[in-house]
Amino acid sequence: MTVGFSRDSSYLDVINEPASPGSVLALIRSGEANTRNELAERLGVARSTVVQRLSVLSSAGLVRLAGDAQSSGGRPASVFAFDESAAVVVVGDLGQTGCHLAVCDLGARPLVELTASLTIDQGPEVVLGWVKDRFGELLGEVGRSWRSVLGVGLGLPGPVDFETGRPVSPPAMPGWDGIDVGSLFTDVTAAPVLVDNDARIMAVGEHRAARRSDRNMIFVKIGSGIGAGLIADGQILRGERGAAGDIGHIVVDPDAEEVCRCGNVGCLDAVAGGWAIAHRMGEVAPTPPDVVRLAREGHPEATGQVRRSGRLVGAAIANAVNLLNPTSVVIGGKLAEADEQVFAAVREVVYRQATPVASRHLEIALTELGHMAGVIGAAHLVIDHVLAPERVGELLEQRTA
Numbered sequence: 545m546t547v548g549f550s551r552d553s554s555y556l557d558v559i560n561e562p563a564s565p566g567s568v569l570a571l572i573r574s575g576e577a578n579t580r581n582e583l584a585e586r587l588g589v590a591r592s593t594v595v596q597r598l599s600v601l602s603s604a605g606l607v608r609l610a611g612d613a614q615s616s617g618g619r620p621a622s623v624f625a626f627d628e629s630a631a632v633v634v635v636g637d638l639g640q641t642g643c644h645l646a647v648c649d650l651g652a653r654p655l656v657e658l659t660a661s662l663t664i665d666q667g668p669e670v671v672l673g674w675v676k677d678r679f680g681e682l683l684g685e686v687g688r689s690w691r692s693v694l695g696v697g698l699g700l701p702g703p704v705d706f707e708t709g710r711p712v713s714p715p716a717m718p719g720w721d722g723i724d725v726g727s728l729f730t731d732v733t734a735a736p737v738l739v740d741n742d743a744r745i746m747a748v749g750e751h752r753a754a755r756r757s758d759r760n761m762i763f764v765k766i767g768s769g770i771g772a773g774l775i776a777d778g779q780i781l782r783g784e785r786g787a788a789g790d791i792g793h794i795v796v797d798p799d800a801e802e803v804c805r806c807g808n809v810g811c812l813d814a815v816a817g818g819w820a821i822a823h824r825m826g827e828v829a830p831t832p833p834d835v836v837r838l839a840r841e842g843h844p845e846a847t848g849q850v851r852r853s854g855r856l857v858g859a860a861i862a863n864a865v866n867l868l869n870p871t872s873v874v875i876g877g878k879l880a881e882a883d884e885q886v887f888a889a890v891r892e893v894v895y896r897q898a899t900p901v902a903s904r905h906l907e908i909a910l911t912e913l914g915h916m917a918g919v920i921g922a923a924h925l926v927i928d929h930v931l932a933p934e935r936v937g938e939l940l941e942q943r944t945a
């Protein structure tokens with residue numbers, strides 16, 4: 545039996561058990577084995593065992609027959625595929641001033657989506673109450689209900705302890721510190737609720753959908769606030785308490801007058817974020833969305849300010865590049881999308897300031913997924929969680945009950 549070296553030990557433990565339906569599903573989902581013989585060989589079990597597992601998975605609607613494999617003589621082998629339409633996940637990318645919600649199939653493809661203004665500082669009850677109502681409407685639009693939801697995924701604009709689903713001292717989210725976000729969904733669903741940092745779900749989305757081969761990647765979101773998601777050796781890096789990638793609170797100008805919402809002086813967020821620009825522009829652009837609108841229109845002060853942000857973000861990224869030596873740096877967020885010169889400024893400063901050895905083969909790119917990166921990343925996190933081999937047994941019990 546051969547098992548890829550990239551798998552983690554929990555996967556190996558499960559796959560070494562007598563072939564569970566979960567391990568059969570994992571091999572089918574990844575495309576590593578799709579016929580009865582391939583599955584039996586990979587799992588080291590009798591073909592009859594595989595036939596039984598496939599029957600259970602088919603009854604639950606998770607696996608379907610997808611045709612016949614090319615054969616070099618003899619009977620063609622039936623090919624089994626994961627049925628991505630079996631259920632849905634609902635996901636939201638909540639920023640400081642806007643949100644993007646979607647219902648996705650089990651292939652992380654959005655079936656329906658919604659973008660709206662929503663200020664996070666209204667607190668968890670108001671914000672999540674509104675989000676739940678919109679999720680209910682979106683589910684209705686695709687003919688689904690909460691009953692068909694396997695999981696909920698949310699990105700929030702601050703540090704989040706992924707294990708507990710609680711924000712950890714988020715500087716710009718009054719009322720959210722330590723809140724058990726999942727507990728606010730128990731009135732609509734018993735499905736798991738996963739919560740992570742917004743830049744981190746964008747990093748996962750970009751990595752899984754567009755940059756699977758990049759072993760090490762830094763995704764930087766330049767929006768109302770500035771944050772980063774780190775992919776290290778192919779895995780998302782969260783840190784000890786969920787604060788990894790909090791690039792917005794790297795001090796870039798110790799002599800700055802701006803006091804950051806975290807209490808320090810001269811943080812990247814406080815001198816280069818959308819809120820900081822809006823603060824400096826006053827009446828002309830009172831909120832980050834105003835800054836973005838004016839920059840898009842070519843307003844001289846707004847474009848000057850966002851390009852300055854690009855240079856400051858570039859300096860912080862250069863330090864991160866020296867520290868992490870990534871394959872790629874991907875830039876996203878509304879400020880970066882407002883004016884192409886922001887990206888040009890980031891690029892120029894990173895290549896100039898990062899060490900030659902770290903920057904020589906470094907690729908710096910704009911996000912390919914754009915504003916979709918967050919919801920697609922959140923969907924991947926939820927789907928990987930609920931379909932992990934050790935959880936599929938429980939899922940099968942629910943679906944065949």
Ligand SMILES: [Zn+2]
Pocket residue numbers: 792793804805806807808811813814
């Ligand atoms: Zn700060």
